């Protein structure tokens with residue numbers, strides 16, 4: 315039996331409206347973390363910061379006063395949003411999430427509610443407007459990342475320890491509402507918010523406000539898509555309310571990790587966000603540890619779609635407004651594969667088949683078209699395809715050779731082998747299958 319909640323989930327099950335279906339069909343997004351933290355780029359005073367570059371202000375080696383002067387040097391003279399949008403389009407991204415304000419509180423737009431903004435840098439001009447416009451022009455939807463944590467604002471509190479704290483936080487919440495309305499007024503084509511920095515007590519213990527804020531934004535801009543990270547219920551439960559019901563429009567907890575099985579997603583819409591190095595969102599001059607390859611990231615993207623989720627890959631532009639070469643290279647290499655094989659990702663979801671060893675199945679939503687994305691070619695030269703009872707393969711072909719029908723061999727009841735060419739593969743191979751209900755009497759297996 316459920317606990318009565320005023321500020322828990324207000325909907326059971328996924329959203330069924332067109333805006334949400336559009337979000338699902340996009341499947342592949344580009345995250346951009348850009349701000350003052352790009353200037354030090356993970357280094358200060360000749361020393362390397364081993365944490366995430368966008369957190370450098372919290373590093374003991376970086377005096378707050380020193381960081382808080384850096385905005386006076388922010389001048390991305392090479393910033394060219396049309397070029398960014400073109401590179402993202404070439405990569406195959408269908409939506410983009412941009413940090414309007416990260417935890418440091420620096421605003422990439424000339425907010426009239428703050429001084430710590432782009433307006434007071436040498437660059438002066440609004441960064442967000444031209445970016446949203448350029449991406450939308452390239453056919454890419456725009457979403458706004460917004461950090462509730464704001465290290466720059468005098469009224470932000472991580473916890474409420476006194477009446478003075480309560481009054482400060484009350485002022486801060488008005489400031490948050492004002493900035494969010496300002497963002498919607500300035501950039502009306504945005505499709506949603508990506509909230510972050512909502513783990514502190516001050517927020518967790520104010521579930522009512524997070525609920526009111528979500529409803530306020532939906533009234534301002536019906537159809538907005540907002541993930542579960544914004545929300546807490548009145549008992550301090552986050553993402554899932556005290557009755558284990560998902561709050562928000564999709565599960566937003568998959569940060570630098572992905573679900574492994576369809577059971578892990580509990581039937582909810584979800585989105586995974588991923589860094590190229592192990593844990594850098596903002597620009598870091600020295601990437602250390604494992605840097606993911608195009609094929610690794612393509613596999614994560616396909617794995618996400620195969621489990622009914624979206625995949626968002628992060629980029630951290632340099633202080634001059636350009637992407638580092640490794641990131642430009644990645645966008646080209648991922649794009650080359652998406653150019654040919656994107657139909658195995660866009661508008662697809664969980665195929666309802668048992669996960670095979672050789673890779674992933676995705677199903678074009680609502681159809682009998684199933685894609686086989688082969689990441690591990692079996693040494694026995696055959697792709698084993700196990701179908702639910704009474705289903706069979708009507709047709710199968712390699713996506714790149716639509717005219718050449720493959721010959722699946724029925725090797726046991728509802729199980730086929732599809733031969734796969736033994737050669738060097740430099741990227742995942744995609745095979746398309748049309749499934750059908752089994753004709754009566756086909757196959758002579760008991």
Ligand SMILES: C[C@@H]1N[C@@H](c2cn(-c3ccccc3)nn2)[C@H](O)[C@@H]1O
Pocket residue numbers: 347366368369510569587595
């Ligand atoms: C999307 C990512 N979320 C921000 C983040 C993550 N975290 C964090 C904090 C504590 C534990 C694990 C992760 N803190 N800030 C990162 O800075 C980046 O913006």
